[in-house]
Amino acid sequence: MKRHTTNYINTFIEVAEDCPVSQAQIPPEKKEKTLATLQYEKISKNPYLYSSDDIIFECFAIKNDISEHEKQEEREKFFSKGQACLRSSPLAKRYGFGFHHNLEGKVALFPIESEEYQDFLNDTSIKKTKAMRSKRK
Template identity: 55%
Template structure:
């Protein structure tokens, strides 16, 4: 299985992100949305999970995959291509940058924060833009 994680990388908010101050994703009724699940997983556990952990963790939670079936389900999940966190609404719509440390573990940074600005000016890490919501 190919490694989908980024290392030493900062995902900047999308050029067409509609907010200048990061927002918290909201639930739809009683259901937690994918951006809300991603946000809770990363924000509550900074630098604990890799991109793959987050993508599969959200999938497993939404599909109510039992712990005993998770390893096989994870292998099946990653056997076909999956969009990376550059496609996440956190970066495209809600104003969150995502830093991947040297071990591939992720943390969120609000676009208006000093930490976000530090990452933007850090030439020692790779910079990627989140995917745009609309075609240019």
């Protein structure tokens, strides 16, 4: 079975061109946790612990009530098709966070107004890509 991946190596995902905020916002609490909230909690509490694939699948598993013993099989099925990467995350499109993927492919979040965010933009040794726009041009 073909295995797709959403992982990046040594890459910084900048906020989307049409991101509506100039300072990062924590996704608002709702009765049921949104994808943005799940991703935010996972990454902000554990910087550089998870790969993009880990985060995307974990959030899918939570949203779809996948039990621990089903996870391995479901993960294989999930990644047998291409999946949207973190460039499509509401954190980068709407809430003003950039994602840094280190050399091991592990991810951390950086608010758009932070010094680290600017450092990544100015670092020529890191690949950069923008999050997807919310609206077509």
